[in-house]
Amino acid sequence: MFYGDLAEKAVVPIPDVEPEAFHILIKYLYCEESLGLTLENAMDTLYCAKKYAVRRLLKQCRHFLQENLTPEEAFTIHAKAVIWDEPKTAELAMCTLSSQTGKFFSSPSFMELPEKLLKKFLDSDELSVSENEIYQAVRKWVVKHTENNPDYGNEFKRVFSRLIYGIRLPVMKPTEIANGPAEDGILTPAELIDLYTYKFAENKPAIPFPAEERTARPEPIYVSMDLIAHFGEESEELKGGTEFDEYIFGRIRLEVRCDVAPLASKCFIFLCTDDRKFTLRYGDVEFDRRGADDDPMPEDCPKTFPLENRLLANLPGMVSFVICEEDAAPRVCELQICHDDKTANKETYGMVFAKVVSGMETLKAVDSFRDPVWNRECGHPFTESMPAVFFYFGNVSVEAESEYEQEEEL
Template sequence: MSSSEYYTLTVFSCSSARRRRRVCNELILLLPTSTMAGELFPTTTLVPPASSTSSSTSSTSSTQQYQRQNLNNNNTSAARGCCNWQGLYPTLRERNSVMFNNEMMADVHFVVGPTGGTQRVPGHKYVLAVGSSVFHAMFYGELAEDQEEIRIPDVEPFVSPIDLCPDTVLATLYAAKKYIVPHLARACVNFLETSLSAKNACVLLSQSCLFEEPDLTQRCWEVIDAQAELALRSEGFCDIDTQTLESILRRETLNAKEMVVLEAALNWAEAECQRQDLSQTIENKRLVLGKAVYLIRIPTMALEDFANGAAQSGVLTLNETNDIFLWYTAANKPELLFCTKPRKGLAPQRCHRFQSCAYRSNQWRYRGRCDSIQFAVDKRVFIAGFGLYGSSCGSAEYSAKIELKRQGVPMAQRIIKFFSDGSSSTFPVWFEHPVQIEPDTFYTASVVLDGNELSYFGQEGMTEVQCGKVTFQFQCSSDSTNGTGVQGGQIPELIFYA
């Protein structure tokens, strides 16, 4: 098939056993656009006399409009009275679209929805079979049943056309998988990958495992690892299943303080008690957590955090609390069921955009003016902070306001102090949480430094830098009022996770 078009033929919304999930389906039919016999040999129509052309044209237009309305409104009795309704639509695509959800020529019906709330939906076996191998087997396979009505009690109808959005995409993916429509499933996965964030990464991780989408699973892990604390504190984290919870708590590369991990686990346990209709006592929280509690690396907390947090949370037994205290303080440490090795987390990468640095007398002072540069990447990364130049006149302290913007809209900012030792090395300043950066979009990195000493500055700047598998591009920013640009200045490094 050299040329083709996709047509939306039928839409369903399906219910599933997964919690809080609506499911819908959009079947896509691949039809050829090459010329058909009906277009080569159209139905013969009478040509009106020339004298009556004007009135006939007006009458014909009104009639066609009326006939189109009948077809679109599923008025089959009126449509049958139209001997050549096909002539009302010039292309095969339009004629096929008229059949969508239309009783005309329907040879199967779906009774959709639970008892007491059903809806009868017309369908066309050939169209459905071409769009889905499941329907092909149902209607034309060896075990096909010649049923005019098919009951689907576990789904509910979805009336309007589907526009992929966060509220419908998981449901659409579920149905695309169920009815084996790979093109639609791929579109759903692409949508999910581009809309991934710390807020939904945990839920999508759970769903990606259910739908067996390894690429999506990997993208979810990238977000969860880099923005672990945001992901753990998200509402979506409380909605995941036990297996996904254990996978996250077991994760070696999780970039999070262990106290945040414990708080997230307790929040999940509270939600799980609600789902199981259990009272939210600390005993029940420990019950629903089960062995997952031992995946929290409590002994790696600072002693103060343990004493003021985990030890008083009630989730640990008295024996566990006592043993962990001994593990902190005693020379002869007891054996623990908890892992005592800190998580490795993610190693930050640095994109250095200058080939050399320098300092000159009376140059690169800071009087509260902005140093700024724009950058773009070719794959998703997470900016954790900037590397900045420090004093060229010995040790000094600076106050820095760092900011990251997309199209003029602030995404993250932080005011922080850093100490430089007088060397030409860069000094890292960090955002509170890593910031997700999407590919092929320019972002603005800015810093306002306040200090009395002159600093080093970069020279021989590069417009493009390759860092591992990520390519960074740089361009000048109109926000820069202190001299920083592509060729020289401040913000020599972008610190990121990828």
């Protein structure tokens, strides 16, 4: 394109690449830094990197989307990922959208969707809101896109009639139908009669509306815990929670992606709420759970937790189960928070299912605290006069997303 026997001498048109994405590509080729990535341009940059086989930039774009994806931008990213053959990004975006549909409805991104994409969105079987909420959201979209038309009333009905067949009206309550599509005049009298007949009669007529209820993926759950260093001998009192010669680093909070990895997330929540003993690893520091039940995991609990899929890459701050050896005993689970230094991580990590959303500075404080006093090779303090150091986590709490958001507002 630019050099050699086939070099083009005039202006080279690249019609399928956005200028901003191409600019990021050029900067990366010179500096090897993905400067300027945002949720608005990440997919365009990903396509550009894929087109010109710049694999490192392509990987960075995928990682950027994983770390920054929001419900507000999820459907636009999903649509582009499908077109550009990025199945993992597409599924991750759909998981986010399915578990947090309400946030998407309240965002400007929803109101700016083209009609074609809105129709595609209504085909989804996994949305976490009621069908009446979907109807009301679509109604607001139609109002916004028709309110400036001189013939607003007729234009409203014309546009809405093209979308109404993607809404699962048989799932709505009779009062919702009466106060919604019936009052808005979207349905013909015959369609309205058939709809009510379908809901109440034994012999149901054929109707042009989907009748299957949508399902919703579970929302993320948040788990918080304190990280503690104890100096001196390990004792039963310490395991029970006695504070003696200890230093509390701070508190970390994990976002557990129940929407992406429901089985692994369920196993982890069980460990937390049932006071089970498990180990949390960050680099080569292992935290044992303070005051936990020493009983091993039940025999019917899998030793290697379900992999399910590989939607989440193991980036710094991501949390995964460590895969145990087949003959490992006792049955104590081990989790790993991915360290910035890849050599400090165990390679036998399993399903990535969560990420640290606050407290990374606390984890880094563990490194800065331990490095001056700890012999990493031998696993003990440099001098015999220094007390042994044991690392624990405790005060584990589990909260739903709504509780987490309320706490953040406070």
